[in-house]
Amino acid sequence: xxKSSSSVAEIQxxxxxxxxxxxxxxxxREAIIKGDIAPGEKLNEPKLAEQFQVSRGPLREAIRRxxxxxxxxxxxxxxxxxxxxxxxxxxxxxxxxxxxEGKAAALAAxxxxxxxxxxxxxxxxxxxxxxxxxxxQYMQTDGDFDFHYQIIKGSGNQLLTDQxxxxxxxxxxxxxxxxxxxxxxxxxxxxxxxxLIYAIEQRDPQLAEMLMRxxxxxxxxxxxxxxxxxxxxxxxxxxxx
Amino acid sequence: xxKSSSSVAEIQxxxxxxxxxxxxxxxxREAIIKGDIAPGEKLNEPKLAEQFQVSRGPLREAIRRxxxxxxxxxxxxxxxxxxxxxxxxxxxxxxxxxxxEGKAAALAAxxxxxxxxxxxxxxxxxxxxxxxxxxxQYMQTDGDFDFHYQIIKGSGNQLLTDQxxxxxxxxxxxxxxxxxxxxxxxxxxxxxxxxLIYAIEQRDPQLAEMLMRxxxxxxxxxxxxxxxxxxxxxxxxxxxx
DNA sequence: TGAGTGCGCATTGTCAACAATATCTTGTTT
DNA sequence: AAACAAGATATTGTTGACAATGCGCACTCA
Numbered sequence: 265x266x267k268s269s270s271s272v273a274e275i276q277x278x279x280x281x282x283x284x285x286x287x288x289x290x291x292x293r294e295a296i297i298k299g300d301i302a303p304g305e306k307l308n309e310p311k312l313a314e315q316f317q318v319s320r321g322p323l324r325e326a327i328r329r330x331x332x333x334x335x336x337x338x339x340x341x342x343x344x345x346x347x348x349x350x351x352x353x354x355x356x357x358x359x360x361x362x363x364x365e366g367k368a369a370a371l372a373a374x375x376x377x378x379x380x381x382x383x384x385x386x387x388x389x390x391x392x393x394x395x396x397x398x399x400x401q402y403m404q405t406d407g408d409f410d411f412h413y414q415i416i417k418g419s420g421n422q423l424l425t426d427q428x429x430x431x432x433x434x435x436x437x438x439x440x441x442x443x444x445x446x447x448x449x450x451x452x453x454x455x456x457x458x459x460l461i462y463a464i465e466q467r468d469p470q471l472a473e474m475l476m477r478x479x480x481x482x483x484x485x486x487x488x489x490x491x492x493x494x495x496x497x498x499x500x501x502x503x504x505x
Numbered sequence: 506x507x508k509s510s511s512s513v514a515e516i517q518x519x520x521x522x523x524x525x526x527x528x529x530x531x532x533x534r535e536a537i538i539k540g541d542i543a544p545g546e547k548l549n550e551p552k553l554a555e556q557f558q559v560s561r562g563p564l565r566e567a568i569r570r571x572x573x574x575x576x577x578x579x580x581x582x583x584x585x586x587x588x589x590x591x592x593x594x595x596x597x598x599x600x601x602x603x604x605x606e607g608k609a610a611a612l613a614a615x616x617x618x619x620x621x622x623x624x625x626x627x628x629x630x631x632x633x634x635x636x637x638x639x640x641x642q643y644m645q646t647d648g649d650f651d652f653h654y655q656i657i658k659g660s661g662n663q664l665l666t667d668q669x670x671x672x673x674x675x676x677x678x679x680x681x682x683x684x685x686x687x688x689x690x691x692x693x694x695x696x697x698x699x700x701l702i703y704a705i706e707q708r709d710p711q712l713a714e715m716l717m718r719x720x721x722x723x724x725x726x727x728x729x730x731x732x733x734x735x736x737x738x739x740x741x742x743x744x745x746x
Numbered sequence: 747t748g749a750g751t752g753c754g755c756a757t758t759g760t761c762a763a764c765a766a767t768a769t770c771t772t773g774t775t776t
Numbered sequence: 777a778a779a780c781a782a783g784a785t786a787t788t789g790t791t792g793a794c795a796a797t798g799c800g801c802a803c804t805c806a
Contacts, residue, residue, distance in 0.1 A: 283581045283759065309788070319761045321562075324788090328566060332573030334664070340524045341767050341788060356664040359608060363665075367604035423575070423597040424604075427668070524789065550758070560791045565758090582758060582797050 285322035289329045292316070296335050296346050297438045307336065307344040333431050335438065349439050351491050357435055358484035362477050364428055365412060369460065369476035370469035371419035381465055384414050388457055395451055408453050409436075415460070415476075443491070453479070526563035530570045533557070537576050537587050538679045548577065548585040574672050576679065590680050592732050598676055599725035603718050605669055606653060610701065610717035611710035612660035622706055625655050629698055636692055649694050650677075656705070656717075684732070694720070 281287070292312070295301050313323045327344050330336040338344040347353075376384075391407040416428050456479045463472040522528070533553070536542050554564045568585050571577040579585040588594075617625075632648040657669050697720045704713040 281581050285759080286581065308786095310786095320788090321760055321762095325565075325569060325759095328569050329573075332570070334667075340522050340527065342769095343788065353664070356662045359612065359662055360605070360664050360668065363604040363608035364601070367600060371600065421597045421600055423594070423601050426575075427601065526789080549756095551756095561758090562790055562792095566789095583799095584758065 283322075284318050285325040285329075288316050288318055288322050289326040292323075292326050293330060293333070293335065293434065296330065297434060298441055301346055303346050303348040303442070305346050307346070309343075333434050335434060347438075349435075349442060351488070354439055354487060354491075355484060357432065357439070358480060358487065361428075361432065361436075362480040362484070364424060364432075365416065365480060366473045366477040368416045368419040368421070368424055368428070369464070370473035371421055371424070372415045373464045373467055373469040373472040375420040376415075376418035376464060380414070380418050381461070384411070384418070384464070385461055387411060387414060388454075388461055391457075392454055395454060408457075409433075411457055415464075418464075452482075456482075524563075525559050526566040526570075529557050529559055529563050530567040533564075533567050534571060534574070534576065534675060537571065538675060539682055542587055544587050544589040544683070546587050548587070550584075574675050576675060590676075590683060592729070595680055595728060595732075596725060598673065598680070599721060599728070601673065602669075602677075603721040603725070605665060605673075606657065606721060607714045607718040609657045609660040609662070609665055609669065610705070611714035612662055612665070613656045614705045614708055614710040614713040616661040617656075617659035617705060621655070621659050622702070625652070625659070625705070626702055628652060628655065629695075629702055632698075633695055636695060649698075650674075652698055656701070659705075693723075697723075 281289075292301075301307070307327060309320050309323055309327075313320045316323065327336060327338070331338050331344065335347055336344050337347055387410060391411070394407065413429060413433075416425055419425065456475065460472060460475045460479065463475055522530075533542075542548070548568060550561050550564055550568075554561045557564065568577060568579070572579050572585065576588055577585050578588055628651060632652070635648070654670065654674075657666055660666065697716065701713060701716045701720065704716055
């Protein structure tokens, strides 16, 4: 397959695109995800082009790619704005994740090579150990995503992988940045991951799918409960500069 | 909701984009789906710009949008080519459909309004009648898609709807055009649709999801059997001019 | 004759100026 | 004073020219 990537930082795709529009896409994407450009904010082409030291051409292209990633909304003759992740959108995102990643887990149980399964288990052990050493850890969520990422890739379905890792993944990252205060420090995820990898090792697609779906559905419920009351009062654009 | 659309021809989104790049996107998309530009063929920017009577700017933008729709592959400094739908990609597509449309059916069973369910049933009756009148019909597949389309929209999940109807839908259309000779004339789909709508009327999400998944999985199996032997011998670019 | 190298051409990437559209401001009218 | 209309301004859409990269061809040399 590819090189044995496992770190989140390594996930960055499109790294081999030395073209200006490619570079601008990466820069603009990170600026949006990290909140340097606030949700709902308008993307002024001349201003941003100046800021990124490129012409409007490549910048426009970058914007269109971010539209495809659903990080940006665009209206003809009006302009592009950063998406605002209100609760409804996030819950929708988790329903889609449940469907896609559930199927990914099932396919992984069928297709994943023994070597990749072994790597997945060692990754889990790594996270478990880190979790024991640092009780109030915040690497939890990143570790969670490493795990999911490996399973998705293990599905062997390129379309599925593209949809999850190239598009929806960045939406999730953006949401995580905006709500990084509420990092769930429960080690429940660790237990559920343990069950999941067991199902994959047993080559049980149905069980793997069900476990993954419950895992994500639980996360969705937790989000709903945490954000359901406050909604837009505490989810403000956040001056995270 | 929206206007009560039901015809396939009416599905065309992006119709309100009077901009040149928008129009060019539609034209180029149809040219690719219908095979006027063959699978694997290179998209020559100056040539196509001349052909569509636009500058290279809007044309490039159209290409990028088709890349997002997965109808076109692009390599920096080399160019864009129409995707080639080999069997593997198509099976992958159907796995993704199974996951997403399964979830859509479950959500539709929960959220669809009684009025929309009634419209869905009348649509089914329309197709059944058409099927009885014309035993060797070829409206079957289009009717099939109308049905699926309405259920997806009935899910009430905007992200899910966008992913299926704005992106994957066109891939499916392209595949259908290329294999239009093998139109399955079985009325099995009609029976399965009947079961599905019953589950939705009963507000049974789990049953609806399972029926939808089996429905799509069966279609996948049929495709595998029909194309598994011949593969690239009969799926040639096809000079459908 | 075959392999390798360098040149030339075709194509993609980028830029800055121009055109078209929307938004904002200002003034007028009721 | 509020609402509407018309003009001014800012922003997006489009264009053609220029730069950079890749590819193919021919030519050379072993």
